[in-house]
Amino acid sequence: MSPSLILLVSVVLGLALSPQSALGQTIDCQRPPQLVDPSLCCRDGGRDQIAEKCAQRIIGEGKGLPSLETATCLAECILNTSQYIQDPQKLHLENIRSSLSEKFSNDTAYVDAMAAAFTKCEPQSQRRLAAIQQSQQQHKCSPFSAIVLGCTYMEYFKNCPVNRWTQNAECALAKTYVTQCGLGA
Template identity: 70%
Template sequence: MSPSQILLISVLLGVTLNTRQVVGQATINCQRPPQLVDPALCCKDGGRDQVADQCAQKILGAGNGQKPAGPPSLETAACLAECILTTSSYIDSSQKLQVENIRSDLSAKFSNDSGFVEAMTMAYSKCEPQSQRRLAVIMQQMQQQQPQQKQRCSPFSAIVLGCTYMEYFKNCPDHRWTQNAECALAKAYVTQCGLGA
């Protein structure tokens, strides 16, 4: 499972859109996103990741020759994200990001691409406070709507991953960016409609 697939799953956790902006000749309507484009086609991410694949196999049962029967539930997406961040030691038991662990792991995996390492590390750092705030709001809403229901996995990791990949997309290093109209429109939408941190 690639980071861009994780991003698409994480975005399912909900983003409120409510503004309208103009980019060049195109009007950006935050209520109506442009045609969906795979973020990895515009901004090359880190590619296939062993930890994400292992977690997908564990949580989704993927990898045994069968494809999941549709997008995962929000609960499953939360568990997948939690598995990825805890297995990678990116998050501790108190749901705090371990930025030095993140930087160290990415530096080891991408030793020849400091631009990617820096962009991803900055995205994680920027997203933690925003993700903590979003988590508090979500938990309060869940308590009001379903006070007795206990979540198997906290949505925090999914919120962090969704935000991180949006921030990375918005600040994609030049050498990883694809210049075309669809990507420019997607970037303008993500940037101007307040997606990410």
């Protein structure tokens, strides 16, 4: 599974698990703009062996977007294998920053943006998980990891470092929509 597909799955999870509330008047939050691959606007961290191995284990060789349940299990596998989860509903923020700093030692702007996104998303994700758990619906995998990743990639997209951002009309519109419609944390 490519990082772009993982990012797209995270965005889909973020949309599926996030309430939409309009924060501005410029964009109609009930009518999203044409879908743009977020990684074409804001380059992510590139290929990740952990994500690839989890995708092979959870999804296999299947093409197309996975189901919400499969994406939830993929997110859980990625965060657990990366040792980003400290407790079932708590991130290990020191491990996250350390891991990102090691992998991207030459790009502190990326490390800072991702670490800030994880930090901002943890409490919001805990609240969303509590609301989901009240529905009494049983989940094969905990939605916490999926909520965290969806939120984190939305926050990263909204605060994309300048050196990773593609300046064009489609990307600007997508960023305005995500920011004004309250997607992410």
